[in-house]
Amino acid sequence: MSESTQAIAYAKNNRERYLAELKEFLAIPSVSTLSQHKPDMQRAAEWLSKQLSGIGFKHVEIMPTAGHPVVYGEWLSKPGKPTVLVYGHYDVQPVDPLNEWTTPPFEPTVRGDNLYARGASDMKGQAHAFLKALEALAKNEGLPLNIKVMIEGEEEVGSPSLGAFIEKNKEKLKCDFVLNADSSIMSPEQPSLVYGLRGLAYFELWVHGPKQDLHSGIFGGSVHNPAQVMCELIAGMHDADGRVTLPGFYDKVRDLPEEERRELAHPSDEEWRKMCGAPQLHGEKRFTTAERVGARPTLEVCGIQSGFTCEGAKTVLPAKAMAKISMRLVPYQDDKEVEGQLRAYLEKHAPPTVRWELKKFVTGPAVLVKRDTPGMRAAIKALEATFGKKPVFKLEGGSVPVVSMVTATLGVDSILMGFGLPDDNLHSPNEKLHLPNFYRGVEAYIRFFDAVAG
Amino acid sequence: MSESTQAIAYAKNNRERYLAELKEFLAIPSVSTLSQHKPDMQRAAEWLSKQLSGIGFKHVEIMPTAGHPVVYGEWLSKPGKPTVLVYGHYDVQPVDPLNEWTTPPFEPTVRGDNLYARGASDMKGQAHAFLKALEALAKNEGLPLNIKVMIEGEEEVGSPSLGAFIEKNKEKLKCDFVLNADSSIMSPEQPSLVYGLRGLAYFELWVHGPKQDLHSGIFGGSVHNPAQVMCELIAGMHDADGRVTLPGFYDKVRDLPEEERRELAHPSDEEWRKMCGAPQLHGEKRFTTAERVGARPTLEVCGIQSGFTCEGAKTVLPAKAMAKISMRLVPYQDDKEVEGQLRAYLEKHAPPTVRWELKKFVTGPAVLVKRDTPGMRAAIKALEATFGKKPVFKLEGGSVPVVSMVTATLGVDSILMGFGLPDDNLHSPNEKLHLPNFYRGVEAYIRFFDAVAG
Numbered sequence: 001m002s003e004s005t006q007a008i009a010y011a012k013n014n015r016e017r018y019l020a021e022l023k024e025f026l027a028i029p030s031v032s033t034l035s036q037h038k039p040d041m042q043r044a045a046e047w048l049s050k051q052l053s054g055i056g057f058k059h060v061e062i063m064p065t066a067g068h069p070v071v072y073g074e075w076l077s078k079p080g081k082p083t084v085l086v087y088g089h090y091d092v093q094p095v096d097p098l099n100e101w102t103t104p105p106f107e108p109t110v111r112g113d114n115l116y117a118r119g120a121s122d123m124k125g126q127a128h129a130f131l132k133a134l135e136a137l138a139k140n141e142g143l144p145l146n147i148k149v150m151i152e153g154e155e156e157v158g159s160p161s162l163g164a165f166i167e168k169n170k171e172k173l174k175c176d177f178v179l180n181a182d183s184s185i186m187s188p189e190q191p192s193l194v195y196g197l198r199g200l201a202y203f204e205l206w207v208h209g210p211k212q213d214l215h216s217g218i219f220g221g222s223v224h225n226p227a228q229v230m231c232e233l234i235a236g237m238h239d240a241d242g243r244v245t246l247p248g249f250y251d252k253v254r255d256l257p258e259e260e261r262r263e264l265a266h267p268s269d270e271e272w273r274k275m276c277g278a279p280q281l282h283g284e285k286r287f288t289t290a291e292r293v294g295a296r297p298t299l300e301v302c303g304i305q306s307g308f309t310c311e312g313a314k315t316v317l318p319a320k321a322m323a324k325i326s327m328r329l330v331p332y333q334d335d336k337e338v339e340g341q342l343r344a345y346l347e348k349h350a351p352p353t354v355r356w357e358l359k360k361f362v363t364g365p366a367v368l369v370k371r372d373t374p375g376m377r378a379a380i381k382a383l384e385a386t387f388g389k390k391p392v393f394k395l396e397g398g399s400v401p402v403v404s405m406v407t408a409t410l411g412v413d414s415i416l417m418g419f420g421l422p423d424d425n426l427h428s429p430n431e432k433l434h435l436p437n438f439y440r441g442v443e444a445y446i447r448f449f450d451a452v453a454g
Numbered sequence: 455m456s457e458s459t460q461a462i463a464y465a466k467n468n469r470e471r472y473l474a475e476l477k478e479f480l481a482i483p484s485v486s487t488l489s490q491h492k493p494d495m496q497r498a499a500e501w502l503s504k505q506l507s508g509i510g511f512k513h514v515e516i517m518p519t520a521g522h523p524v525v526y527g528e529w530l531s532k533p534g535k536p537t538v539l540v541y542g543h544y545d546v547q548p549v550d551p552l553n554e555w556t557t558p559p560f561e562p563t564v565r566g567d568n569l570y571a572r573g574a575s576d577m578k579g580q581a582h583a584f585l586k587a588l589e590a591l592a593k594n595e596g597l598p599l600n601i602k603v604m605i606e607g608e609e610e611v612g613s614p615s616l617g618a619f620i621e622k623n624k625e626k627l628k629c630d631f632v633l634n635a636d637s638s639i640m641s642p643e644q645p646s647l648v649y650g651l652r653g654l655a656y657f658e659l660w661v662h663g664p665k666q667d668l669h670s671g672i673f674g675g676s677v678h679n680p681a682q683v684m685c686e687l688i689a690g691m692h693d694a695d696g697r698v699t700l701p702g703f704y705d706k707v708r709d710l711p712e713e714e715r716r717e718l719a720h721p722s723d724e725e726w727r728k729m730c731g732a733p734q735l736h737g738e739k740r741f742t743t744a745e746r747v748g749a750r751p752t753l754e755v756c757g758i759q760s761g762f763t764c765e766g767a768k769t770v771l772p773a774k775a776m777a778k779i780s781m782r783l784v785p786y787q788d789d790k791e792v793e794g795q796l797r798a799y800l801e802k803h804a805p806p807t808v809r810w811e812l813k814k815f816v817t818g819p820a821v822l823v824k825r826d827t828p829g830m831r832a833a834i835k836a837l838e839a840t841f842g843k844k845p846v847f848k849l850e851g852g853s854v855p856v857v858s859m860v861t862a863t864l865g866v867d868s869i870l871m872g873f874g875l876p877d878d879n880l881h882s883p884n885e886k887l888h889l890p891n892f893y894r895g896v897e898a899y900i901r902f903f904d905a906v907a908g
Contacts, residue, residue: 157766157767158767198671200769209733210730210731211730211731211732212882213882214882217782217850217851218851218876218880219730219747219851220782220851221746221747221752221851222735222736222737222747223730223732223737224732224734224736227755227777228688228689228754230685231686231688231755232688232689234685235685235686235688236689238682276664276665276676277664281677282807289676296675298674300682301679301682301772302761302762302769303761303762303772304685304758304759304761305760305763306755307755307758307778308757309757313612313656313756313778314548314756315756315780315853315881324761324763326670326674326767326769328670328671328674351736352734353733355733361767362767396672397669397673397675399671422672425666427668427669427769428668428669429666
């Protein structure tokens with residue numbers, strides 16, 4: 001890969017500027033789910049479009065969608081060479097609980113090797129890394145292939161407008177494959193490639209009992225408490241082996257082939273436990289942690305609320321209870337089928353003493369990427385050259401909706417190549433980006449584009 | 455009871471003024487638990503002390519406590535006659551959820567036969583009824599016995615200062631028995647007398663898992679979700695028969711003697727169900743509703759909170775979960791013992807994947823009043839004369855801390871005689887007072903004082 005020597009040297013020499021620019025980008029509070037941040041979403045999109053123009057992209061536009069806009073750029077100067085569609089998102093998660101942040105989430109701060117800010121790892125840092133790789137190539141050897149860039153503003157709310165956007169712009173977005181930078185590696189010492197992502201089905205369950213909150217002394221004992229019913233329903237959704245009890249839940253779950261199982265990489269259990277800070281790990285019996293978070297579906301309570309929850313004591317028998325329940329799906333589960341399974345469970349187990357209702361929110365299928373493709377080979381080559389170590393294969397627990405959309409609409413695979421770390425505190429207070437990874441990321445992307453061009 | 459003919463006629467002629475005065479009293483937002491209402495507590499106490507002076511009480515004072523003051527009055531002009539200590543409270547519950555009130559809680563409004571306001575039934579209406587009975591006697595035949603009045607401002611927060619107050623003023627409060635007006639009857643057509651009250655033990659349980667909220671995709675499946683653990687713990691606190699499973703929980707619970715069981719009065723199940731508005735009633739198997747709410751202990755979830763509970767979807771695995779758990783105790787359960795039972799349950803059932811902590815809030819023992827005493831006989835006589843129907847006996851589910859305090863410190867029984875109704879929406883939006891009951895209450899108290907005097 002001698003072709004990119006200059007670009008790599010350029011990237012090394014420009015680290016300070018890269019960091020300063022990234023801080024600028026991170027200071028924009030582009031929280032997609034909160035309407036008061038709509039102007040910030042626009043500012044973030046404009047910031048990106050200026051970056052693309054600065055790099056030399058021939059065509060840059062901020063394209064409207066039903067929700068937040070998509071920033072699109074293209075530079076197609078190498079006929080005969082492959083075309084890669086590079087994906088990222090400029091929106092970030094909300095910051096609450098704010099009081100748990102050491103430094104304010106939108107005042108990017110370097111401490112040690114890390115840059116702390118909301119979005120630092122998920123994924124403004126990754127997006128900036130591929131932009132700086134493209135810049136390094138453009139300003140030195142020149143882009144060796146055709147590039148389209150699509151950076152959306154709604155990934156953190158489940159990409160509700162992106163499916164229609166891709167469908168509408170099918171021709172424009174045509175490509176050989178997608179480089180999806182919304183990904184991570186196992187550790188700074190061990191590069192890895194994600195070849196599967198879990199899907200998501202998110203529900204809100206309501207249990208209604210009395211017409212209003214009751215005096216727990218007067219009525220307590222004669223009325224089924226909706227909070228207790230909710231607890232009973234949720235408790236029954238797992239058995240003693242940690243398996244989800246919804247009828248048929250595992251019917252379509254594939255058994256991992258022995259070879260794939262053997263190759264499956266993951267941090268050690270003790271490292272993993274330290275990352276999450278729980279007293280002990282826990283999960284489905286007879287599976288490793290790598291399988292539990294990558295190859296097995298889950299059902300989680302993301303939130304639960306009922307009755308009086310302020311300080312002190314109020315002796316109330318609540319009228320209703322609410323729980324947010326999310327399922328992480330694996331191939332080849334279907335979100336409509338799991339919804340049916342959840343309804344069947346509730347129909348069977350909810351007592352006649354209450355009324356229940358179920359609302360469906362975001363959904364998206366799981367994804368499995370072929371491991372033997374030109375894109376994958378280029379990624380392996382780039383990672384090995386940058387880290388001095390062969391990447392291992394990982395199944396990732398999170399969901400990235402766009403991956404299945406591009407397969408369905410554009411008929412192409414995605415290479416999931418990003419440089420986040422499992423302890424980057426994604427969606428949590430004190431999100432961070434490991435800066436050595438950021439710089440290595442820029443270099444790895446340079447090598448990747450080179451390797452794809454061949 | 456011909457002695458009180460004039461007083462009864464006076465009470466009938468003054469209904470309009472009684473209602474106008476009560477509205478004045480109810481307009482004072484004396485919410486004891488909220489510090490911003492401290493001046494209103496003082497105003498309510500002053501309003502009462504003016505009432506007592508107006509009636510002709512020889513000695514009236516607003517006596518400080520560690521918390522809100524007690525309004526005290528005495529009129530001891532009948533040596534040789536019994537002395538009754540009349541108890542009431544002038545504080546009220548908070549009003550939230552405010553948007554569920556048809557008319558504002560502190561703008562007392564008559565609709566049909568009912569007066570709507572916070573505190574109308576619990577218990578400014580009851581307090582005003584005994585004050586007006588005393589007034590009617592004082593202004594006509596004269597008080598036939600010795601009266602001490604003690605109206606506190608902290609019942610709705612569990613009477614935290616009253617125990618010390620009674621202890622300190624033991625001599626001053628000496629009496630033959632207590633008339634406690636913080637009570638209710640079965641229906642406007644069926645008078646009843648409460649001879650037992652459940653006690654209370656209130657706890658807050660915390661379950662801690664990961665060090666902070668986690669990404670439910672990345673970690674989901676490998677970490678025990680504290681919200682799920684909380685649900686499992688709570689679900690396990692009842693068995694399929696609706697019995698509480700804490701070890702030893704029923705050991706000290708008395709079996710109701712067959713005669714008491716037969717006499718135990720309660721609205722019909724269908725009336726009760728309509729009052730609470732639940733699809734069906736529910737409770738401990740093999741017990742009637744009357745027993746379930748009066749003679750059996752309960753364990754209720756008063757509140758539960760974990761993770762993300764705002765609108766929409768946030769895919770988070772919560773770091774912790776909290777539940778407010780209250781138990782209604784019956785004779786001869788002990789709050790320290792049930793705390794021990796709850797801890798034993800948690801020690802046995804909480805998994806090593808989480809850490810838990812338990813905080814104790816308000817507690818108070820259950821109460822059982824002797825049914826064959828001069829006070830009880832006077833109450834029966836007064837109710838029968840007023841309603842034209844013999845009262846039935848009830849065990850009440852709620853707790854009134856003062857009842858056990860006066861037994862412990864003054865060595866006297868309480869007569870629980872009030873005129874609230876089970877559907878008065880105590881502690882709930884749209885609290886109301888049934889006005890015909892209020893007027894009958896005044897008359898019944900007149901007859902009661904007469905009957906006690908003999």
